[in-house]
Amino acid sequence: MTGTKTGIAPFLLEPKFDERVWGTVDLNPWYDYVAKGQPIGEVWLTGDECRVETGELAGKTLGEVFAEHSAEMLGTAAPLSAAGMSPLLLKVLFAKEKLSVQVHPDDRMAQKYGEPRGKTECWYALEANGEAKVALGLRPGTTLDDIRRGVQEGTLEEDLAVLPVSKGDMIFVDAGTVHAIWPGAILLETQQNSDRTYRLFDYGRPRELHVEKAVEAIRLETAAGKIEPAELVGRTILIERAYFCVETIEVDKVRSGVSMAGTFERARGAHAGPAYLFAAEGSGMIRPAGGGFEAFELPTRRVAGIPAVSPDWEIQDLGGLKLIRISPRWPATEPEATA
Numbered sequence: 001m002t003g004t005k006t007g008i009a010p011f012l013l014e015p016k017f018d019e020r021v022w023g024t025v026d027l028n029p030w031y032d033y034v035a036k037g038q039p040i041g042e043v044w045l046t047g048d049e050c051r052v053e054t055g056e057l058a059g060k061t062l063g064e065v066f067a068e069h070s071a072e073m074l075g076t077a078a079p080l081s082a083a084g085m086s087p088l089l090l091k092v093l094f095a096k097e098k099l100s101v102q103v104h105p106d107d108r109m110a111q112k113y114g115e116p117r118g119k120t121e122c123w124y125a126l127e128a129n130g131e132a133k134v135a136l137g138l139r140p141g142t143t144l145d146d147i148r149r150g151v152q153e154g155t156l157e158e159d160l161a162v163l164p165v166s167k168g169d170m171i172f173v174d175a176g177t178v179h180a181i182w183p184g185a186i187l188l189e190t191q192q193n194s195d196r197t198y199r200l201f202d203y204g205r206p207r208e209l210h211v212e213k214a215v216e217a218i219r220l221e222t223a224a225g226k227i228e229p230a231e232l233v234g235r236t237i238l239i240e241r242a243y244f245c246v247e248t249i250e251v252d253k254v255r256s257g258v259s260m261a262g263t264f265e266r267a268r269g270a271h272a273g274p275a276y277l278f279a280a281e282g283s284g285m286i287r288p289a290g291g292g293f294e295a296f297e298l299p300t301r302r303v304a305g306i307p308a309v310s311p312d313w314e315i316q317d318l319g320g321l322k323l324i325r326i327s328p329r330w331p332a333t334e335p336e337a338t339a
């Protein structure tokens with residue numbers, strides 16, 4: 001049976017388990033996965049290499065889906081510069097040791113070095129023990145010379161501002177913010193789809209450093225910090241600013257896709273996509289609201305991709321569903337493509 005609308009049906013994505021020296025060997029009970037070699041640091045939920053598991057595009061990578069179906073995936077609200085690529089990269093981070101002290105470039109610096117975009121990111125604490133902390137930004141008064149000296153002498157940590165992390169915290173990390181994730185929390189990371197990281201300090205591990213580029217990328221003061229949630233009817237916005245919106249969506253048995261479109265999307269034609277849906281707890285069933293595709297389960301801690309142009313759909317709570325919706329927010333200065 002085919003629906004009356006064109007477009008691409010929502011689909012389930014297969015995660016990719018990425019080895020990192022600072023990671024965790026056994027991801028149970030978060031994922032039924034035990035590493036055979038190096039520990040797993042990052043579970044990539046929407047990487048360009050992640051494969052579609054359901055529907056007519058099953059077997060394709062997410063990168064191929066955006067390259068081949070850009071208009072259906074992104075809709076007309078996306079700027080032309082966004083075409084052909086997933087705007088957002090979602091990961092779950094499992095740090096058992098400290099990650100490197102690092103910084104990401106903004107769009108302007110990334111483009112200066114031939115990259116399509118910089119990397120602003122945010123972290124949502126899915127879990128945190130009593131001691132979880134991150135390093136976020138610099139202590140007041142720190143200079144670039146202090147940072148260079150700290151790198152050389154191995155005392156860079158003394159220049160970093162430390163932020164305790166509790167379950168449910170949302171932390172904004174704009175490009176140019178020096179930061180480091182430390183153990184104790186399991187984080188859902190949303191970031192611009194770029195993997196450009198400049199390492200300043202790596203706790204003696206043999207990985208490459210990029211001190212000069214990092215110093216160029218650093219901003220001594222940034223907007224980084226914890227974000228207060230905004231509770232609205234049927235949703236709680238955890239963060240909404242360029243380049244993303246992350247919100248929890250109340251489902252209450254069944255909820256339609258179109259009802260998930262927020263103010264931003266309504267102003268642009270009420271598309272419920274592009275978005276990603278993450279089942280932080282429990283599971284759901286995504287099904288057509290009038291035909292057009294086959295229903296599929298959204299299992300715990302997995303992600304469904306929601307194209308901007310899609311047959312109507314709805315999600316049913318299969319038990320304990322805590323649904324997080326992640327959608328792109330383009331910077332206001334970018335000209336929008338016109339339909």
Ligand SMILES: [Zn+2]
Binds near residue numbers: 104179
């Ligand atoms: Zn980072």
